[in-house]
Amino acid sequence: MLWAANPRPAYSTTPAASSSAAMASSAAEALSRRLGAAVRGLSGAWYGRHMAAAENAIRTRLPLVDLVLEVRDARIPASSAFEPLCRPTLEPDGRRVIVLNKADLADPSETKKWIAYMKQRSCSCVAINSHSMESVKELLNIVRSRMREIKHGESNCTATVLLVGIPNVGKSAIVNAMHQIGRIAAAEKGKLKHAIVSSHPGETRDISGYKVASHPNMYVLDTPGVLSSRFTNDDFVSRLALTGAIKVSLLQEYDIAQFLLALVNSHDEYKKWENLNQVGANVSFSITSTSRSPNKKRQYVSDHTQDFVVKSVRQILFDSVSSFKGGLGKEDEFSSLIDCQMVSLQEAFKISTESSEDMGKSVALKLLNLYRTGRLGHYTLDHVPDDWQEVAA
Structure with a gap:
């Protein structure tokens, strides 16, 4: 079987950036193992x-x-x-x-x-x-x-x-x-x-x-x-859950979304969203305009796939990671960042529910859908073995 090395974020090679990336990656791996262990705890329920x-x-x-x-x-x-x-x-x-x-x-x-x-x-x-x-x-x-x-x-x-x-x-x-x-x-x-x-x-x-x-x-x-x-590799299991290979009904969507945010926070992809406030900032995303082209897709506030909603989600994720002052290598502080992001995303997705549990599930489902359709970037979670890359170089 082709076993892959752990994911490595492609940050810049400056000491500060490398150290930050390594700490974030370590915290993400901890969440990955936790999610993988939860799946293995289902005792093969996915294998009917x-x-x-x-x-x-x-x-x-x-x-x-x-x-x-x-x-x-x-x-x-x-x-x-x-x-x-x-x-x-x-x-x-x-x-x-x-x-x-x-x-x-x-x-x-x-x-x-x-x-x-x-x-x-x-x-x-x-x-x-x-x-x-x-x-x-x-x-x-x-x-x-x-x-x-x-x-x-x-x-x-x-x-x-x-x-x-x-x-x-x-x-x-x-x-x-x-x-x-x-x-x-x-x-x-x-x-x-x-x-x-x-x-x-x-x-x-x-x-x-x-x-x-x-x-x-x-x-x-x-x-x-x-x-x-049965699985023996927790990292593999968490990636299977994230990409949708394991039925969501067997897992907590919130847990999978937390793992997704850990990956987003520890990879370089979010840095591409830095200029969202400048680029296209003057574009109107009005949902009430009556001068809309007949062929233009109607924009609904509740539709999380709309471009203006995706833009808002990206902006929230970029701002939250960039302004984070906690320790990326500390799992509790890293988890606190993710919890704050989930709360902020409730507004971006226009979710209004009385139950915090329902809110968390709704945010998680919409966030996972954006990832699985490529709206949050292009991530490869398995990398070729290090020893092969050394030979190829």
């Missing part, structure tokens, strides 16, 4: 009967398919590895392509390092965005090329591809896009089925086949997401 059945079905099909596409989250290339493929007895030697999906949400420079790392380990790897047809076309071309190699150029045959991965990495979105690109005749367009795509993990329950190409005829088998039945 459907996952066990899906894993057995995948095991059965592995020897029968021509190619395996292992989909991972580009933000966590190591944490999102499909555990069954890491066992020597199940490794589809030479028949696997690792697909780093959601590359549009990850740090591009880190994604390039991961692709180079995979290549060094003689493993095919491609980064894609399942919502970009051009990106999926690149993947489909790679699959076709590999199939020609496997089938020795034979065109009158049938090839099968098994799509596997943990929950919520975008497998169904990928198969739908491949399916749409590869439809072979107008007569089939209304008849070919599509996979159900959801932002919630665990929606795919059965293995389904979708035709994506002809000459040779190529079918992709979409499989349910499967997590390991």
Whole structure:
């Protein structure tokens, strides 16, 4: 399995900045371990009967398919590895392509390092965005090329591809896009089925086949997401929870949001928001204007995805971190900063509830949604091992 080093913030190399970053990172890691321990305390509640059945079905099909596409989250290339493929007895030697999906949400420079790392380990790897047809076309071309190699150029045959991965990495979105690109005749367009795509993990329950190409005829088998039945690495677990691979209903959203804010506070991304008060400060975000263009999206105060709300969230986070006078290396003071940010974000999200518990949950859900859609920056939480980077340099 590709184990990653702990995340390292990319601060400037000045002694003061490096020291501050290291202290903040240390406090963030403490929250990560706490969240990971909470998940492990659920005693495998995320691994239901459907996952066990899906894993057995995948095991059965592995020897029968021509190619395996292992989909991972580009933000966590190591944490999102499909555990069954890491066992020597199940490794589809030479028949696997690792697909780093959601590359549009990850740090591009880190994604390039991961692709180079995979290549060094003689493993095919491609980064894609399942919502970009051009990106999926690149993947489909790679699959076709590999199939020609496997089938020795034979065109009158049938090839099968098994799509596997943990929950919520975008497998169904990928198969739908491949399916749409590869439809072979107008007569089939209304008849070919599509996979159900959801932002919630665990929606795919059965293995389904979708035709994506002809000459040779190529079918992709979409499989349910499967997590390991137990975890030993708390950092991996917390990252899986943050990116949405583990059902939110099993966890406290507030705890996950706290971990998210710890990451934001200990990375460099928030510094890009320094000039929000100057850049575009005169832009009006009125929600009552009647001179709005017919094609312009109506702006609602309660819609946290609106640009003016996201701008306010970013400004609050930048101001709070920049003006923080406490000790970043002290977990209690670092947690106090996060609690203050959660309270301040209530106003940015226009949340008004009597219950502080409801308020915290609402803030957490909206904040997590902004992160998971890339509105709070592009973070890669898993980094390639240090020893590889030294060799590559």
